[in-house]
Amino acid sequence: MNIAMKTVTRFRHSSESAPRPPSRAPALSPNPHSALRTPHSLRRRFAWRLSVAVILVAAAFSPALPSSLHAAPVFQGADTLLRPKNYREWVFVGSSIGLEYSPEADKQKSGKSEYKNVYINPAAYRQFAKTGRFPEGTILVLETASSETKNEPGLQGSFQKEFIGLSAAVKDRKRFKEGWAYFRFSEGAGKLKPSAKPAEKSACYDCHRDKGATDHVFTQFYPVLRAAPANKP
Numbered sequence: 001m002n003i004a005m006k007t008v009t010r011f012r013h014s015s016e017s018a019p020r021p022p023s024r025a026p027a028l029s030p031n032p033h034s035a036l037r038t039p040h041s042l043r044r045r046f047a048w049r050l051s052v053a054v055i056l057v058a059a060a061f062s063p064a065l066p067s068s069l070h071a072a073p074v075f076q077g078a079d080t081l082l083r084p085k086n087y088r089e090w091v092f093v094g095s096s097i098g099l100e101y102s103p104e105a106d107k108q109k110s111g112k113s114e115y116k117n118v119y120i121n122p123a124a125y126r127q128f129a130k131t132g133r134f135p136e137g138t139i140l141v142l143e144t145a146s147s148e149t150k151n152e153p154g155l156q157g158s159f160q161k162e163f164i165g166l167s168a169a170v171k172d173r174k175r176f177k178e179g180w181a182y183f184r185f186s187e188g189a190g191k192l193k194p195s196a197k198p199a200e201k202s203a204c205y206d207c208h209r210d211k212g213a214t215d216h217v218f219t220q221f222y223p224v225l226r227a228a229p230a231n232k233p
């Protein structure tokens with residue numbers, strides 16, 4: 001925008017400092033189409049067009065990016081996390097089906113397995129890709145989906161049917177003394193709350209601290225994060 005404004009000013013200046021034709025006031029001019037007026041108004045018109053063009057070009061290259069690229073956790077009060085919006089525009093880091101830590105290793109699952117899709121806010125992804133560390137303000141969202149299995153002639157396999165749950169992990173040392181806090185937005189039957197309080201430490205944090213491969217995060221299950229440049233030799 002600065003460039004555009006400078007250009008406008010420069011052109012105004014140059015057109016004003018140009019010698020003014022005596023017939024500038026139209027009412028006094030004997031001939032409104034006087035040849036003397038033409039270069040002046042042409043210059044003005046050109047200056048206007050040029051400055052509009054400069055403004056348009058400046059706007060096209062301005063650093064205004066889609067807001068999801070700057071997504072960060074949004075809190076209400078001390079520790080209530082608002083349910084993230086547009087997380088499906090973030091970086092998708094991995095998905096799993098029926099994955100869970102369970103004492104019964106070969107338990108036959110009666111119900112259908114859930115899919116889990118995990119996303120990270122793009123700003124945190126960029127830092128992680130550079131440094132291999134999750135910065136303050138990292139937010140990861142885990143969305144669960146029901147599964148459906150097809151087993152018919154010509155079509156077999158499993159796919160994600162409906163989204164059924166949402167939770168989030170946030171790194172914020174100033175707010176949470178453990179560094180990470182965990183939030184569950186699911187309210188049963190596919191319903192989601194607009195905001196959530198941090199879950200009990202024993203309900204979420206402990207397992208993440210003990211079993212997550214990188215700073216409480218389950219990077220062992222996220223190929224996109226393992227493939228990030230900082231993790232490559």
Ligand code: HEC
Pocket residue numbers: 095096097099100101116118140141142167168169182183184199203204205207208212216217218219221
């Ligand atoms: C017994 C272990 C365990 C407990 C307890 C647990 N999680 Fe997780 N969590 C996992 C595993 C394993 C993953 C990897 C993703 C997957 O399952 O596909 C994960 C992933 C996540 C992620 C994605 C980001 C990350 O840290 O990897 C979020 C968000 C999450 N869990 C939230 C929660 C919340 C909220 C709770 C408590 C209500 C919770 N978790 C409790 C094991 C656990």
